[in-house]
Each structure stands twice: as C-alpha cells, then as structure tokens.
Amino acid sequence: MHDQAEALRLKMMKSQRPVARAIAIVSGKGGVGKSNFTANFSYALVAKGKKVLIVDMDIGMGNIHILFGATPTYHLKDYLTDQQQLQNVVTPIEENLAFIAGGSGLESVVEWSDMMFERLIEAFSVLQMEYDVILFDMGAGATKSSIDLILAMDEIVLIATPEPTSITDAYSMIKFICLQDASKTIKIVSNRVLKEQDGRDSVARLQLAMRKFLSVDPSVLGFLPDDIHVRNAVIAQVPFVKLYPNAKVSKRMLAIADTFIHGNKPCTSIETSGFLDKIKGVFLKGRV
Template sequence: MRDQAEKLRMKMLENQGSLGRSIAVVSGKGGVGKSNFTTNFAILLSNLGKKVVVLDMDIGMGNINILIGKNARYNLKDYLVGEVPLQDVILDGPNNLKYISGGSGLSSVVQWSPTMFESLISAFETLQKNFDYILFDMGAGATNWSLDLLTSIDEIIVISTTEPTSITDAYSMMKYIHLRDQTKKFYLVVNRAFTTEEGRETGFRLKNTMMKFLSKEINLLGSLPEDPLVRKAVIDQIPFSISYPDSSISKTLQAMVSSFVNYRVEEVYAPNQPNSFLKKLKNIFSKGRG
C-alpha cells in the first residue's frame, strides 16, 4: 500500500499557468435548496462567458440532471471504475454549462482503490486546465470522505436558510471544515428568506458566531428570497435563471455571482501560486488510503 501511495504521489504533477477555481457548495442539512442554488449559480457564471462544470457529488442521490431536465447516460462512477473515458461523462447542460452526474450507483464506490484515486485526481487535473470554475455540489452533512475532499477544494459556499436548525447545522459544517483547515475561505448564502432583513440578520448571526467561537472571518454573499417561481421551475425542470430571468430571485443571484467573480480574485489566485487544490488532494489520498 505504501508503494501504491508513493506511485500516486509521484504521478501527480503541479500544473502551471492559469487554473480553474475549485468551489464546493455545502449545507449542514438537506432541503435548503443547495443543488438548485448550485445549478443556477453555475448557469449565471456561464452566461458571463466563463467555462463552468458542475460535479454532482451527492453520493447516491445526485439530482443536478433532474433540475436541468437531462438524462445522464454516464456518470462519475462509470469513469472511476474505468468503463468510459472522462470526456464521455462531461455532459452538456443549458447555456454552455457542463456537468458530471453523480448517479445513483456512486455509493458502490465508497471502498476506494488506488486506481480510483488516480482516476479522480487525473479528472480534477484535466478539469482545472479546461474550465474557469469547477463547482462541487456536495451531499448534505459531513462524512470523512466529504471532509477530506472539502479540505482540498479552494473555496466553500455554505447554504443556510433562516430556520434555527439550518443555522445551527451550517455553523457545525463550517466548524468541521475549519478545524481541518483554518485557512479555508467561506462564503455564506442565506436562502429562502421571507424578507431582506431576515436574510441579513441570519447572515450576520452566523458571521458573528464564527468570529466569536472560532475567530474565523466569513464572507457574506447575501440572501435569496423565498419565491414560488423556484418550485415551478423545479417542476418544469428548467432552472429559474433561464425560465424567469427577470424575476427578483434571478436578479438577486446575478448580483451575487458578479460579486463572487470579482471578490478578491487577485489575492486568492496570484499567478505564481502553486496548485493548492491538487496538492492537498494528493497529500490526503497518499496517506495510506485505499
């Protein structure tokens, strides 16, 4: 096993030049609109002319393809077990968006082998070279596997609602990640707020709690309103940013996307910085895993 880990370590090369931003979208609990946010956030990034790919990492319950009304012929598991090449699992979504479906069978790949690790890292390496943004739509909650991956990813967008249980779970999720990597950059989105004030108060509550108990600064991206058009868009399987581009929620999310794109890019992604995402991932997967 040590020889296999060393082989994996040696095979991973540092990329040079411009690399895509790796971003995980997480929530402490399910039902907060995480996948819907990820899908529409990615579409609006793509509308800005960015090359965007979404990886559905909700193991066993992936639903990105459902939200965009697509049938995924192949999924991430098919690539990891060597059945199809990477290009066959990178599927076309709306508005030039690309996505990789998690698939209901991904849960059978929990027992990772060194070959799967190699395939996974090779895929991420390729995606970083070919896309401006790589969005990981993570499953709700925290597992050892998801925390390992989140430790490697550059930035984290945390989704919470205004409900007390959602706020508590969002804080717990950030705490788990922070305890593993205190340099991790967090962005907070409050979803399904009934008023602007309610969304703002929830955001500042979480921001202040993180600072008080963990001495950790987080970035508030803002809040999205509760909107019945979202439910209609889900039923129609057409993302609301496409079917209702002039709605309040679409315009609010568009402003949020613009803020995120321009948010301290020069500080986070200096051109001479090493490829921290793949480097961290390599280190994690080479510590006796498999």
C-alpha cells in the first residue's frame, strides 16, 4: 500500500493543476453557526467558480448532511477500513460541490491502523487534485487530536459571534493552536451580528488580544448579520445562499467568498501546500 500511495503522489505532483487549499473551519464553542457557515461558504465558493469538497470532521455530532437535506450512504470510516472505495464515500450535492460524512469511531487519529493512515494519504492525494478548495468542518473546541489536524491545514477560518463568551472561547481556541504553531494563517468571520459596529468592535478586541499576547495578526473575512432567512433555510434544509440569493446575509457570504479567493494566492504544487506532509506528521506522532 505504501509503494502504491507514494507512486500516486509522485504522479500527482507532476500534474499542472493547482492543489486544493485545505481550510479548517473552527470555533471556540458550539452553537455559533460553524457548520451552517461551512455549508453556505461552500455554495458561495461554487458560485464564484470553485469546485469544493466538505469533509465533516465533527465526529459523532456532524450535521453538514442535514443542512444540505442529504443522506450519505457511506462515511469516511467506511473508506479508511477498506469497506468502500473512495468515490462511494463522496456524496455529491450538485455540480462542483460534494461532502464526506465523518461518521463515528474516528475520535483518536493516533490509534488508527497503518492501513487507515495509508488510505487517508492516498485519498487526499487524489482529492487535492480534483477540487479547488477542501473545507474541513472541525468539531467545536480544542482537543489534542483536533488541534493536530487543524495544524496540518493550510489556513484556519475562525467563526465567532459578538457575545463575550464566544470571543473568549475563540481566543482560547487560537491560543491552543498558536502555542504549537504561531505562523498559521488565521481569518475571522463574525457571525450573527445584530449591529455592524458591535461585530466590528468585538472582532477588533479579539484581534488586539491575539496580536498582543499571541503575536499573531489575523485578518477579517467579513461579518454576517443575524437574519431570519438563515433560520428558515435551516428548516428547509437548503443553504440560504441558494434559497435566498437576494437576502443581505447571502450577499455578505458571497462577499466573504470573494475576499477569500482574491485575498490569497493559491498553492501551485503539493510541495508548497504542505498539507499531505503535515497530515503525515499527525499520524506519526506516538508511532515512534
């Protein structure tokens, strides 16, 4: 398996197609709209011409499929345990958009078998060449396993609301990350904003604390208003960007996608992305 995966990676590296950006979507606590952001962000990226894959890493609590009104037949674990082929665990939503449901039993990645590790590397060697952006919807909060995986990503998008508890938890989350890697690219989205200035003030406080105490300088992707269209879309199990394209929150999400796309230069090779090499490092921890 190792030789096959290595041969596949070398083959992929010779391709001229840019490698997908691997993005961790994180939050300091649950209930801030992280998964809903991920679902709608993916639609906005597709609207901007990108091909997007979502990987639901909120193990045991994943709900991406519910937001899309979809029922996955198989999960990531089915592929990793060699029960299904890769194409069978990728659930298409529409053209240029798909997701992989996490399922259960994947809590501790360092306990995965060598076969599961090899299959994961092989899967992402393929997926990075098929998609422009891979969004990893991480579980809320910080655990050792989740932080290790987040550190392997190219970028981090942090979702927070203006409430003081959300800002405090968001700071704590980033602190855990920065203690291990202060060079990570971090972008902030303020969600469920009642008043624009309140959202800006809360994000400014978070940025100031991160610069002062963590020596990191996060950028701001944008602000999403508290909007009844969001709740209605969740009930309808259709992302609000698709169901209510003219709503203010949808236009803001499209603006966030535009900033995300044009504010950063995409990776052009597996070497510059580094995602696969970092994933390897996660699995090698505790194995030697």
